[in-house]
Amino acid sequence: MIRWWLALVLALAALPLAAQDTMPPAPYAYNQLSDPKLEAEASALMHTLRCLKCQSQSIADSDAPMAGDMRHQVRSRILAGESPEQIRSWLIARYGDYVSYEPEVSSTTWPLFAIPVLVILIVAGVLLRRLGRRRSDDDNAGEAA
CATH class of the missing domain: 1.10.8.640 (Cytochrome C biogenesis protein)
Incomplete structure (x- = not known):
């Protein structure tokens, strides 16, 4: 009886494997x-x-x-x-x-377009701020000497 149930379970488990390949394109x-x-x-x-x-x-x-x-x-x-x-x-x-x-830009896809632009603006702002500090530090060091 256990063999019969095991065979039934294996047969049912194998059905999905053959389902799609039998249909012609x-x-x-x-x-x-x-x-x-x-x-x-x-x-x-x-x-x-x-x-x-x-x-x-x-x-x-x-x-x-x-x-x-x-x-x-x-x-x-x-x-x-x-x-x-x-x-x-x-x-x-x-x-x-x-x-x-x-x-297309829609209510669900607008973040995909907006986030990269926002990140680029933030990075550009940080870089400009650091470069501005570095220039002012170089100018202050030149005046102190």
């Missing part, structure tokens, strides 16, 4: 569009979208199945007549701001 995941102009639009857009699994590659460069699905979505929507900006907006709404290499 989407038709436009690895096939280009026949119209070169439309493919150029799709390719340009795909190079500006981040693979959510790889995180350091665009969906055009990634071999991850999720990137293939995203390439398929981009090409299918280009074929349907949507503009690249409409497709980008749809993907951002679906996956979040992180999917785009060109994030």
Whole structure:
């Protein structure tokens, strides 16, 4: 009886391992569009979208199945007549701001743009203050001699 339960548990544990590999890739995941102009639009857009699994590659460069699905979505929507900006907006709404290499300033992303500027201003202020002290110290040392 224990062997039967052990076999059942192992079988159930192995099911997720085979779940995704049995599905074929989407038709436009690895096939280009026949119209070169439309493919150029799709390719340009795909190079500006981040693979959510790889995180350091665009969906055009990634071999991850999720990137293939995203390439398929981009090409299918280009074929349907949507503009690249409409497709980008749809993907951002679906996956979040992180999917785009060109994030837009919004209520959630403004700190990403403001904090580096603030840090640069603080560093510049500290440097100018120290350099100003050093110059005044050099001037005072020259007068004392």
